[in-house]
Amino acid sequence: MSALMQVNHLSKAFGGNQVLxxxxxxxxxxxxxxxxxxxxxxxxxxxxxxxxxxxxxxGTISIGTQRIDKLPTYQIINSGIARTFQLPNMPKKMSVLEVVMAAGTRSHGLFQSLFPSKRLRQVEQSDLAKATQLLDELLLTKVRNLPADALSGGQKKLLGIACALMGKPSVLMLDEPMAGVHPNLRQEIVETLTRLNQNGLSLIIIEHDMHFIRELCHRCIVLNRGTIVANCSPQELAHNEQVLEAYLGGGTHKLQEAV
Ligand SMILES: Nc1ncnc2c1ncn2[C@@H]1O[C@H](COP(=O)(O)OP(=O)(O)OP(=O)(O)O)[C@@H](O)[C@H]1O
Incomplete structure (x- = not known):
């Protein structure tokens, strides 16, 4: 494996609160x-x-040899990075399919949307095929015509993943993909993410569910008060003293309860 993304000496404070x-x-x-x-x-x-x-x-953030830490968000997306959110907000008046299609339009840019052409119609056809396939993979086909806002919390998470994948990213960052997802759907998500990874997608996943972490992740980094305290395999986490200290020293998510 070779480094795809490199984060170096990154720091961030909000006022007097040194968060990273x-x-x-x-x-x-x-x-x-x-x-x-x-x-x-x-x-x-x-x-x-x-x-x-x-x-x-x-600090610096790079994808390959390209620095991205000074780029506007849309250029970062164009460089191949997509993400989902912990609590996704969905539009009330758009259907699930329309929301995924809109995510595809965003990734083609404003110019093509303003000046439709034969090429754009072809792009729309291929977007529809891609959106249909993603909704199928993420078990949302049955609800594709419902208003996106009517979905359950877990389904909104899945829809967020579908939207992020419309831009064909090389790195997908997921913020607690399992929170609020029904246990019946969990294995399907694990299998979908595994398949996407086998097809070349690299992933960064924030998650408190240790079963999920162990099943899916190759490596973990652990933050405590904005500093990395461990960089190890999922199997090594439960034996790492700094990790146990981080979780037992005041966090509400107790690692030992999960492992
Ligand atoms: N925009 C912001 N303005 C001010 N403070 C912020 C902002 N965003 C985050 N913070 C602060 O940064 C700290 C870290 O928050 P962050 O959401 O990154 O933690 P987290 O590890 O993701 O937590 P959780 O597991 O609860 O989601 C918190 O003290 C939070 O209040």
Missing amino acids: EDVSFSLDQGEILGLLGPNGSGKSTLLNTISGFTPIDH
């Missing part, structure tokens, strides 16, 4: 990296900085 401090790690091509840590340790902020939603104070 000197964070460095890499994501290898084809890797599934778990991002763990107690509540408030800076996991979502780290994803926000990588995806350009939150500007960084210090």
